Amino acid sequence: MAALVDLGMRRETIARRVRAGVWLRPFPGVIIMQSGAPTREQLILAALLYAGDGAVLTGAEAVRRQGLRRLPEIPELHVLVEEDRHRRCLPTLVVERTARPPATVERDGTVVATLDRAVLDTARRLTDRDQIRALLADAVQQRRSTPDRLRDELDAGNQRGSALVREVLGEIADGIRSASEGWGRDLHARSGLPPMLWNPRLYFPGGRFLASPDGYLPCVGMAWENDSLEFHPVEEDDTARRRADMIAAGVIVAHHRPRRLRTEPERVIEELRAHYRLAASRPTPDLVVVPA
Structure with missing residues (x-):
């Protein structure tokens, strides 16, 4: 005006x-x-004009502009301003004051916070563990970040809303790569089974690659596959072939659809225990196991 x-x-x-x-x-x-x-671009420009010189777009819009897609629909915009600037938040706009102005990149003509910062600014405002899992895992799966980089950025920044994000980062560091694998981790914790490796790589003794199952119990040679085409976008034939290769190598393979992890958790746990007993009754396959 x-x-x-x-x-x-x-x-x-x-x-x-x-x-x-x-x-x-x-x-x-x-x-x-x-x-x-107004168009989305007009609203973004208007938000930055309202926030003032030096304001930077972050949050879901900045994440989306940098190529990640596994994040919830978040209509409000999120901008960062210097610590001494006073701008009030509005129903469609989050204005966050920061003592750590982010490094920036330009995307579609708009200056945005770099991906690590934008991902964590988004995650800190989420309350759903699965949404946080999906977002952080997407950044790591696409090799756009690493658990260590995200943890360092989280430690250095605003701690509001960081507790759940920190828990999920621990899961990602242990090899969890999707929300469905997070559900599997939760069920495994209740099952009483030995420690499971998440997304390890299995090799034959000569060095030939066998497979990378979602979960693996190296003590008995049992793999667990979640069979999720949403989180593992490969052809169904490839999934069946991977499973057949593991079985041929002596691995006992349990497989479930992600939906069952949520709707039939107790039955899934019993099936996992049954597969474990079967695997324990047979010789452990001679494989080299490399953790994620």
């Missing part, structure tokens, strides 16, 4: 056009000179 006033337009005229719906005022002091619904 100040720019329009500097150009000679009266404040009363601006206010009248906003009241009449001829122009839009998405945020205090920011005018969009049109009556139709």
